[in-house]
Amino acid sequence: MISYHYTSTIIAIIIAFNILFLIRRDILHTRYALWWFVVAALVMIAGIFPKYIDVVAGLLGVSYPPILVIVSGVGLILIKMLNMDFDRSSQEQKIRRLVQRLAILEEEINTVKGSQNSKLRQRT
Numbered sequence: 001m002i003s004y005h006y007t008s009t010i011i012a013i014i015i016a017f018n019i020l021f022l023i024r025r026d027i028l029h030t031r032y033a034l035w036w037f038v039v040a041a042l043v044m045i046a047g048i049f050p051k052y053i054d055v056v057a058g059l060l061g062v063s064y065p066p067i068l069v070i071v072s073g074v075g076l077i078l079i080k081m082l083n084m085d086f087d088r089s090s091q092e093q094k095i096r097r098l099v100q101r102l103a104i105l106e107e108e109i110n111t112v113k114g115s116q117n118s119k120l121r122q123r124t
Contacts, residue, residue: 008047015040035080 019036022028028036046053046069057065 005047005050009044012040012044012047015043035083039076 016037019028019033019040023030023033053069054065057063057068060068062068
């Protein structure tokens, strides 16, 4: 039977290699890769040194140490989701402003074309 130490270490290594692969293929921006490397490192540390989880859980007053890992994971997921919402809101605002600027430029182009066409009609 394979120990959970090895399983979590292998999972962390797979996560790290996938991150590197996604960065090399230019699918994942390096700004986001740092977050996932931290996650991979935490998974590896938790797998290699499970006694530290017991010690931290004891210091925090958690009676069942494995639940600390689950609650911490859910907390990290919520932080990541909040960060993604901030980024998405910023991008939506930039896109809205860009669309407005594009509409203004298109209107100016149509105005210039209209005035040129009217001048050509007057000459003929």
